Amino acid sequence: MILEALGxxxxxxxxxxxxxxxxxxxxxxxxxxxxxxxxxxLFGDFVTHSALGPGSLLxxxxxxxxxxxxxxxxxxxxxxSLRRRSATA
Numbered sequence: 001m002i003l004e005a006l007g008x009x010x011x012x013x014x015x016x017x018x019x020x021x022x023x024x025x026x027x028x029x030x031x032x033x034x035x036x037x038x039x040x041x042l043f044g045d046f047v048t049h050s051a052l053g054p055g056s057l058l059x060x061x062x063x064x065x066x067x068x069x070x071x072x073x074x075x076x077x078x079x080x081s082l083r084r085r086s087a088t089a
Contacts, residue, residue: 004057005045008064012041015068026077033075040064040071 016037020030027033044067048060 001049001054004049004060005042007057008041008045008061009038011061011064012037012039012068015041015065015072019072023076026079027075028077033072036071036075037068040068043067043071 013034016034019027019037020033024030041064044064045060047067048063049056052059
């Protein structure tokens with residue numbers, strides 16, 4: 001259980017780091033992104049582990065990655081090109 005939680009936290013950290021490196025211009029403060037990635041992964045692991053029970057490592061990590069990615073996607077801001085509108089619109 002401890003290794004499963006540690007693995008999901010590392011998975012959330014990797015997802016957050018990937019989001020920061022690729023989408024840093026569309027994300028808020030980096031510490032918030034890292035905290036959200038880790039917390040989302042731990043919550044996803046908890047929910048999946050509670051639903052499936054012990055002994056399901058791969059589905060728990062998949063649930064952790066899914067919830068972490070969904071949490072990180074909520075932090076995205078619109079791109080700058082989408083904010084500009086013409087005066088006729």
